[in-house]
Amino acid sequence: MGAGALDGLSFGLKDLYDIRGRTAGCGNPDWARTHEPAAADAPVLQALLGAGAALAGVTHTDELAYSLNGENHHYGTPVNPAALDRIPGGSSSGSASVTAAGLTDFAIGSDTGGSVRVPAAYCGLFGIRTTHGRISLAGCMPLAPSYDTCGWFARDAAMLARVGRVLLDQKTPEAPQPRWLIDPALFRLCDDETAAALEAAVGMLGGAGVVPAKADTGFDPEAWKEAFRILQAAEIWRVHGGWVTAVRPEFGPGVRDRFRMAESITEAEIAEARPVRDRVRRTMTDLLGSDGVLLAPTAPGPAPVRGWDPVLLDDFRYRIIALTALAGHAGLPQVTIPAGLSDGAPVGLSLIGPRDGDAMLLALAERLSEALLTAA
Known part of the structure; x- marks a missing residue:
């Protein structure tokens, strides 16, 4: 046994990251065919x-990471071990699946528009x-660079923080007592059963000082969504x-449609969307300061059933x-924690913190997960 912080642990790596001597497939066989093996590890x-x-193995991803479903036209759909009749979520689908199954x-994973947060909640x-x-995302296929981030999955908060101490290169601090915030408008986007489950989870956290x-x-769901869609x-x-344009790759139906849409985006649309992102950034910077943590739904409901x-x-x-x-618009860290069931499948509650508050969120997730387990 060595002295490394992660000795004895195994992990999966999303098929966007470089491994020396291997070509990252990025979920599409035409990509794998037209790219060279990596010269170095990411x-x-x-x-x-x-x-x-x-490293236990390379994990499934949606094609070029441009989906949130986890259904790959070429390679199939990984299992959602927490809800076998439902999709696992994407684009970090395989990483979520192997973690939930206990295989690693x-x-x-990577997260641009929810590609770690959403499958974590679903699984x-x-x-x-x-x-x-x-x-650093050097050696990782870019999707939309001003939104792309690294992320990871674990079955418990302690493991999530343990990995964070390595990748963030800092110790997990003592869990602080932040200013807890909540915007009811975010929860109104959820279906009724999910909203009730998340409300109950928030109530259970009162004993932990939340x-x-x-x-x-x-919150302006249509404007925020449209600005993200256009800018991404x-x-x-x-x-x-x-x-x-050069390769004309074969994409699955949803991904194909999104690339066609991406090709059609105009400069006028981009100019209209940018101020929306700027407003979100300013608002969240002012709202969170250095010690605010916002509670929010990770997704508006549980994972959709397969074949929906x-x-x-x-x-x-x-x-x-x-x-x-x-x-995403604000460039902020977000941790999702399991928060009960809706329609028999998992849902997630998120903690959104100030810029560079990653380690703080990991420490809070540990404390809150213990509170939820005790309350249950």
């Missing part, structure tokens, strides 16, 4: 291996989207449009984005 992988963790101790896991720019004050985030798509086309109507699935996806866009 820094995230280097850090984990350097801390003594063992933790797994690495009953703890998950973190880190502060934008906090962890008595949130009402706050106004300026414009960046995706800027990054990948040349490859798509594509129209309903797309509508649900945009309701999710309206929620995940808060941390």
